[in-house]
Amino acid sequence: MILCCWVPDWPVLSVGRPAEVPVAVVAGGLVVACSASARARGVRRRMRVRVAQSRCSDLLLVDRDVEREVRLFEPVVRRLERDAVPQLEVLRPGLVAMGARGPARYWGGLPQAAERLVQVVAEVGYPAQVGAAETLFAAALAVRRPSGVLVPAGATASFLSPFPVTVLGRGTLTDLLMQVGIATLGDLAALPASRIQARFGSQGVSAQCTALGLEVRPISARGTEEHQVAVEFEEPETRVDALVFGALGLADRLHGQLEASGLVCARVEVRVDLADQRSLTRLWRHEGRLSALALAERVRGQVRAWAEGGDLDTATPAAGVTALVLRPAGLSAAIGTQTALFGGQSSPVELERAAARVQALLGHHAVVRQQVGGGRGPGERVTRIPFGDVPARRLPEGPWPGRLPAPHPATVFETPLAAQLLDAAGRSVRVSGRVVLSAPPIRLGVQGFEGAVVTGWAGPWPVLEGWWDRDTTRRVARVQVTTAAGRAWLVLVQDGRWWAEAHYG
Structure with missing residues (x-):
């Protein structure tokens, strides 16, 4: 038997917000976990962020931080090891597993051991519930039932029977099973093993063993010496x-x-x-x-x-x-993934390992990926995320009044360059409240570049952002300018000063 102890909504609890605040922890544009107050407003796990916000307008969105969850869960694990069971495994922050035999003998039975686990976690300050079954897979499902379920020995298969095959977490196999009418684990368990092998291969056989409650993975605190790796410090x-x-x-x-x-x-x-x-x-x-x-x-x-x-x-x-x-x-x-020969695309595993190797040499921020989201200016629409970090929450694609249409600039400066846009009298061109230039621009000067005669322009396009907040409001106007030097620029004016935001090559 295996015991699982679970602290519900741990990603939300690790954020540290009051219970009455509706909170959703998000990753990849989906809700990973949500608070009880958010669920009361219709928010659910795996729901898209936009749908969740439509159901709860004051929903607080927090990007998932696994490292934070690990750090804050460590005192709970340490307390369980000290006061309840000496050996356990952490499946993920908020969920631990352990062999049931030792704790049940020490505390006088399985129900008493479960009660002790709940009591220890409560002493740390968190609610918890306990589930038990003959396999880790079944125990992890039992602990998530209301108040937790202690599945008796020999009843694991019947307990798993009503669960949908989607709980297996095997996407391609799950889709195939549902297409042929196998909707629950009970349906899968009832099929002849020979037919499973012929139709679904080794993955199907493994899934059927899981559905029958036969996939026993012992809980052990021992590792394998042969394959261990270490780094020693002088x-x-x-x-x-x-x-x-x-x-x-x-x-x-x-x-x-x-x-x-x-x-x-x-x-x-x-x-x-x-x-x-x-x-x-x-x-x-x-x-x-x-x-x-x-x-x-x-x-x-x-x-x-x-x-x-x-x-x-x-x-x-x-x-x-x-x-x-x-x-x-x-x-x-390792079942493995077939990688391409002769210059094909690398597999995700190879890319992941290569990125991790570079980060180990040069630092966590040495490998980044770009995420395109909302915004009006060309520099606002792309966010750089260190490889492996949780993606930032995507901003809605629109409408974005004031966003510049294609073609997009070839180079966007990380920090805008100081610029001067002058009229025929040598005065700085101004943009009026009605979004009209005070005079035709004649000359453009940009920091680090030689001044050039303006041969054409388009705009201005006004942008007013955060008008509801006096401290963060931003009012700018953008103008596209071509010069006799053969360059085309995107310049903006804010508080009477001109800046070169990008150029078109």
Whole structure:
């Protein structure tokens, strides 16, 4: 039997807002978790952000921060280990799993052990509920039922039977099962095993074992020595940033080593050896492939949690870190993805590993990706996000009154350059309240470029942003200008001053 202890809505609780404030934690444009007050207004998990906002106009949106969730959940895990069960696994922030046999014997039975877990978490200040079943998959579903469910031995298959096949989390297989009329785990379990093998292959057989409650994965705090990786420090390291930096490269090394052996891991033990002969360990589990990026994210949060909790004394070199070790557990054969030969596109796994390797060498912000969102100016529409970070919430695409149409500038300056747009008398051209130029522009000067005669212009296009807030309101007007030097510029005027925002090549 396996016990799961769950703190509901942990991503929301980690934000630290009052219960009456409707909060939604978002990632990738979807709601990951929401508060009880938001659910009362119709907000649900996996709902698109725009739909959630339409149902709750005062909904507070917070981008998900897994590192923050890990750091804040560490005191709960530590308290459970001290007062309830000595060995457990963290599936994700807010959810832990453990073997039920030991706690049930010690506390006088499974119901008493579950009650003790809830009590310990309540002492830390959070609500919790407990579920139990013969497999981790079933236990993770049982804990999410109202008040948690303790599934008796031998009843796991009947408990799983009414759940839809979508809970398997296997997208392609799930779609195929539903297309042929297999809607629930009970339907899947009832099919002949030979037919499953012939029609759906090894993944179908594995899914049927899960539906039958036969997928037993023991909960263990032991890792595999053969494939562990470590980084040792010549002098005891006390800087948290240096430890986090080392963890990024270490996670990539671990996955490279496992990949060479044709393996993937579901659990990883993170261990820190200290100069005072102490060691700190934490076991993280992930159902499925624990990618290098996901692992580095968890290690980052774990190291910072130990530092903030006082386990790492960052002020005393004698108590610094001498080694950081990652030990994989729960190894299985890699099904793998077929990569392209002869110059084809790289697989997502290869791209992820390459990005993690560069970040380990040059820093977290060395590899970024661009996200296009809302905005009026060309520099406002693109956001750079460090690879692996949660994407920023997308702004709506429109309407955006005042946005410039295509063609778009070839170069957008990170910081606008000071400019002068002059008329025939040598005075600065002004834009009136009716959005009319005071005189035809004759000459344009831009910082770092030679002044040139204006050969044509278009505009101005006015933009008034944040008019409802006196402190943040912004009023500008943009003008497109061509010059005799062969350049075309996008300039804007704000508070009587001209700036070159971009040029068209």
